[in-house]
Amino acid sequence: MAATITRSSTLEDRASAPTLRLSLAPVGSAPALLDGAWWPRTRDLAAELPSLTAVLDPLWGRITRLTVNPTHWSSVPRKVSVAGRVVKVGWFHGEQDPHELLLLSYRVGRWNLLVIPPQTTPAAAARLMAAASDPRRTSTASRLMEEEYPAPLPHQNQPTTGR
Numbered sequence: 001m002a003a004t005i006t007r008s009s010t011l012e013d014r015a016s017a018p019t020l021r022l023s024l025a026p027v028g029s030a031p032a033l034l035d036g037a038w039w040p041r042t043r044d045l046a047a048e049l050p051s052l053t054a055v056l057d058p059l060w061g062r063i064t065r066l067t068v069n070p071t072h073w074s075s076v077p078r079k080v081s082v083a084g085r086v087v088k089v090g091w092f093h094g095e096q097d098p099h100e101l102l103l104l105s106y107r108v109g110r111w112n113l114l115v116i117p118p119q120t121t122p123a124a125a126a127r128l129m130a131a132a133s134d135p136r137r138t139s140t141a142s143r144l145m146e147e148e149y150p151a152p153l154p155h156q157n158q159p160t161t162g163r
Contacts, residue, residue: 061108
């Protein structure tokens with residue numbers, strides 16, 4: 001089930017606030033490798049994460065940490081300010097799928113989201129969001145991206161061979 005969640009909370013905000021592009025697996029569904037998908041507008045984590053965590057906090061519990069593989073991000077901050085508090089950000093090169101975001105909530109759990117590249121077309125993003133939020137799927141984030149794009153995406157940062 002795909003859902004578009006808005007982050008606006010007042011009438012004034014609704015006219016100008018961008019829609020958060022997020023799709024989540026149904027509540028109570030069987031555990032899957034992915035809990036949904038997120039389609040950020042940019043590759044700037046510091047700018048994108050506050051709205052994501054602000055929406056997920058009431059749904060999943062307060063997000064306290066998150067990790068990414070830095071391969072496709074322009075920069076990875078150590079901390080991000082969200083609603084007057086700090087969310088710690090970590091990164092792992094080889095240990096984490098480059099197309100996945102891992103979110104942790106203290107004493108509540110962990111969730112894995114497919115990160116859809118910002119330059120993805122709306123049709124492809126819709127397919128990826130539906131696939132990532134389907135609790136019957138057993139594909140990893142990278143596998144879903146390979147199924148959608150057998151060749152590398154244009155303008156996609158390619159991983160380097162050295163550290």
